Amino acid sequence: MGGVWLVFLAFPIAGVVDSGESRPRIIAGVALYVVFAGVYIRGFRAMSRAVSRADVVRRGVAHLVALTLICVMIHLLVGSASVGGGPYLVALAMFVLPMWAAVGVTVVVLLVTTWLTTVSSELADTWYLSGVVLLVAVVTAVVRTIERRGLLHDELAAELTVSAERDRLARDVHDVIGHTLTAMSLKADVAERLLDTDPERARQEIAEVGVLSRQALAEVRAAVGGIRSARLDDEIASAERVLASAGIAADMPKDLSVVDPRHRVVLAWVLREAVTNVVRHSDASVCRVVLGPASLTVEDDGRGPSGLREGNGLRGVRERVDAAGGALRVSDASPGTRLVVTL
Template identity: 45%
Template sequence: MSPSQAVARAPSDEGYSADPWARHGWVLAAVWLVFLVFPAIAVVEETSDRPLLRAVTLGALVAFAGLYVWGFMRGQRALRCGWGRVDLLIVFGGFLAAAGIMLALIPLIGPGAVGLAPFLASVAAFSFPDRWPLPSVIAVVAMAAVILAQTDALRDVWPLLFLPLLIGGFGLLLRRITLSDERHQVVQRSLAVTAERDRVARDVHDVLGHSLTVVSLKADLAERLIDIDPERAKGELADIRSLTRQSLAEIRATVSGLRVARLADERESAATALRDAGIEAVLPQDGDIVDPAHRITIAWVLRESVTNVIRHSGAQRVEVAWGPSWLEVTDDGRGLRGRKEGSGLTGLRERVGQAGGRIEVEDGIAGGAGPGTRVRVDLP
């Protein structure tokens, strides 16, 4: 009796009015009223010599049609926007009134009145509040069965019982499927929000972790140089000012989802940061050999790996190498030595995993500080 959209929900009246099904769904609900022509024909045949009764009975069928469409659509609106007392009164009151019309027609047209039961089952299945559809459909089917059991022509008319059963069962199944789909969509939206929150947290960590590390290094250097080389100290302070402005812009871009990392820029930034930290660096020159589809991910990995080297490794030398779909950062620092990975490496694993790649962390260049660390990323 209704498409799957019949049980969709919207959070407000505004969403209701914007939904095409909410505004024009009455057409799809009303199209089934064509089947009322059969009880109408039965009424005309049984009242051929009683024009007043014919007019009253046909008027009752028109009233039944109006109650069906009104109750159906009012229930749909309430399912979208929330149930109020008026909604309950219209839907349940209209349903009971329509059922009364069907029962009143039994003495006149006999078992043919059961042809109205599918409409009642449709309203119950599609437009009743939660927990009411199933018992209401069962009640409609039971009522139709009792009506048919009272007729002498049960053997000929018993197939009429399948109509309310079929339509009611289909409506209940469709409603359950759509409810499951709604719950799935809610979960998907929740996961999307969580993923976006994780993205912002990861990007902010990468941006601030790298920028604050470099700022701290340059501030220490400026403090040492301020008495012996004021001009160079001023240069370091100017770099700090430029870096903080750049970081602020990157944070804003990160929050808006517009920020991307460029491999060439990250290489230069890594070279500067390692030099300021007093770490010997070997960096590749040709970024064009990296697959353009992987450059953003490799740039992020380079930034975070260099930040980790400066902040945690105590290394004296770092070697960076890359290829079309891989990056390797090796240092001679103290290594992990069984320690738990920090948020930086965890963020790297998430970012690389989202790109379909894998990351390996193992011992690097053995040195005085320890076994070193080697971080290798392979992308598909």
């Protein structure tokens, strides 16, 4: 952005040529303005390569000092024609210095420019130079503010992305671990009860515990990798097995085609957590699941929602439903609890 102003160096260079000084001084003055332009461009490039805000300020101050010294040398050679460097000092200061320091540089340059254009007869027709300095200060300050706001927005967006990914991972791992560990615990209890009376059935239950543990490991890896998903038909079958292991009769829908394909993944996650909560907390004997095109109802005949607190599981369900633009409602089914999700 700062390089845009270089086109206006033609005016102070023309002032050097028309200054009436000796040829060597004019050549030296023009050469110094060329060096001035190079240092100015290098200052902005150095700023873009800085690794921190402190590095930007350090590099910027070094280049501002160099530009100021060049202006002093031009003034010693050709007099008031050096005033043309003022706007460039202001532009660089606005991008590299803290705002208070940049405003201070602007005030100093504005005062020097005003003084030179007032006391020098050669600059009598350039009264507008003070206005140019002020205009450059305002434009670069606005651009600086926009750029800083853009950087802040990008940083906040990155933080929100990380936070959203952390929440997603927490939900996925909770859903996977919570549901599968509940099923494993139930099957282990069944195997223990059947160990003496029905060893063959006990072995089957223990084998299923091994299958569930390997399945949980694969699902956790998938969740960490960000590719974990849920299939509604798989969750229906899993819910039937988990409820049966807990001794809860399951009334499950048979026709899944009524569900809008766009909502099946979200409803599958909700079903998994809802059934896990029924097994863990309801002390129910029956669990009924009803599916609609964009809805899911899970109802049990257990102890009801009195005193129910929204833990990580239910909170994760609510977050998933909210993200999908839906609504979650938990109510008393008299007896039992009714969870309804509408998308």
